[in-house]
Amino acid sequence: MGKKLLFIFSSFVLLLLASGFWLKSLIPPPQDHHALAQTLPADLDYLRQRPGKNRGKILAVVTSTATLGDSGKSTGYELTELARPYYVFVANGFDVDIASPQGGLPPVVIDNDDMGPFDYAFLNDMEAQEKLHNSIPIEQVADKNYRAVFFVGGKGAMFDFPDNPAIQRLVRGLYRDGKVIGAVCHGPAALANVTMENGEALVSNRRVTGFTNEEELFLIPDAREIFPYLLEDRLRNSGAIFEPGPAYLKRVSIDGQLLTGQNPWSTWPVAEAMVKALGYKPVPRAITPAENTVEVLLTYEQRGIATAGKRLQQMQQQESKAIDRRLLAMHGIVAAMRGEIGKSLDLVRLLARAGKYEAQ
CATH class of the missing domain: 3.40.50.880 (Class I glutamine amidotransferase (GATase) domain)
Known part of the structure; x- marks a missing residue:
């Protein structure tokens, strides 16, 4: 019985470690702030x-x-x-x-x-x-x-x-x-x-x-x-x-x-x-990756993961619609900290899709 419990515990720990490394691989390094x-x-x-x-x-x-x-x-x-x-x-x-x-x-x-x-x-x-x-x-x-x-x-x-x-x-x-x-x-x-x-x-x-x-x-x-x-x-x-x-x-x-x-x-x-x-049309501005990410997150909040996934795919098919994967990961972590496990898993799925699209 003890060996069986030890095997189950060890397998669980290995699974957690593997999941951690996988999640880390989805998050790009920070910008070159220098x-x-x-x-x-x-x-x-x-x-x-x-x-x-x-x-x-x-x-x-x-x-x-x-x-x-x-x-x-x-x-x-x-x-x-x-x-x-x-x-x-x-x-x-x-x-x-x-x-x-x-x-x-x-x-x-x-x-x-x-x-x-x-x-x-x-x-x-x-x-x-x-x-x-x-x-x-x-x-x-x-x-x-x-x-x-x-x-x-x-x-x-x-x-x-x-x-x-x-x-x-x-x-x-x-x-x-x-x-x-x-x-x-x-x-x-x-x-x-x-x-x-x-x-x-x-x-x-x-x-x-x-x-x-x-x-x-x-x-x-x-x-x-x-x-x-x-x-x-x-x-x-x-x-x-x-x-x-x-x-x-x-x-x-x-x-x-x-x-x-x-x-x-x-x-x-x-x-x-x-x-x-003030009565003027704002001059054009390149939308930032963080803003694009917020749009995907808002779509998720309002219409669910399926629509958010489609929105993400549409954005990443356009060179001007880059995604900030670090911000997406942060929202997933916040959801987990707040006990919103389903939402956290959904955002990890979106994060994986974002990484896949960028690699194509």
């Missing part, structure tokens, strides 16, 4: 499409908060959530100023796994870095100078955006004048406490989104103790019609001149939606 780090704005073909006529100014607002409350954990604005909209606005003919509650150089969060050409180009962009190092104190900002404002995400925004009188005044003035207000991820915290002249909350009965409770609590289980509130709760309590999408996938809510994105994966579409809201 090479990517050399990217300059001049290397981005996208920016060469900038129209000759200047279309006015957009203000990007980032947090000045460097620590998550009393936790001692560092925070700041998310680099990718500033760099990508910055270049969307620039490529579409707008000048961009950068402001923060305290002014000066704001704290930043850089996730190397998320970094791409636009993000490294931003770090090497002398003009952008000059604006960033000397960000305008928000109390010195005049709303009349801007056609739109974009509130950049980053967990620090939860602390210094909602109750800042200068931010409230800026948003109220822009909204009253019919200008465009955008925000992504934790950026919508700037909208949660804005009261209009009639005494109603700005977001009351407005369709908005932002980083959801589900997303926050998965990443930080003790978020309710660390943050003064959860963003979804705060927006709902202010009367918003909160529109959550699937966790860690793109979602953009548009309610007139108010445009909000749920999380970092919503950054590109919310910035381009702002360009449309």
Whole structure:
């Protein structure tokens, strides 16, 4: 009996090891970040499409908060959530100023796994870095100078955006004048406490989104103790019609001149939606492999694995529709961590198909 149990256990361990090696073979190595780090704005073909006529100014607002409350954990604005909209606005003919509650150089969060050409180009962009190092104190900002404002995400925004009188005044003035207000991820915290002249909350009965409770609590289980509130709760309590999408996938809510994105994966579409809201057709942009992967994942969430598999095959038959297999694997791991075993196995199947298509 003991030998039989030992044989079964050994076979199980070998099966697990073999599965692990197989899964590892499906995940490509990370990008060459050393090479990517050399990217300059001049290397981005996208920016060469900038129209000759200047279309006015957009203000990007980032947090000045460097620590998550009393936790001692560092925070700041998310680099990718500033760099990508910055270049969307620039490529579409707008000048961009950068402001923060305290002014000066704001704290930043850089996730190397998320970094791409636009993000490294931003770090090497002398003009952008000059604006960033000397960000305008928000109390010195005049709303009349801007056609739109974009509130950049980053967990620090939860602390210094909602109750800042200068931010409230800026948003109220822009909204009253019919200008465009955008925000992504934790950026919508700037909208949660804005009261209009009639005494109603700005977001009351407005369709908005932002980083959801589900997303926050998965990443930080003790978020309710660390943050003064959860963003979804705060927006709902202010009367918003909160529109959550699937966790860690793109979602953009548009309610007139108010445009909000749920999380970092919503950054590109919310910035381009702002360009449309300002009356222009966004210039063409090469869709990234990560965005293609998010489309496949959304198809899976909405229509199941069969349709997602067909979508994946269609994409990979086009050279311009590359897939980020590392991101697909990450979502499979997250599903497993959340106990969604069926979903995790489905995503592994999609991952295997993606590897097979790329090898053909």
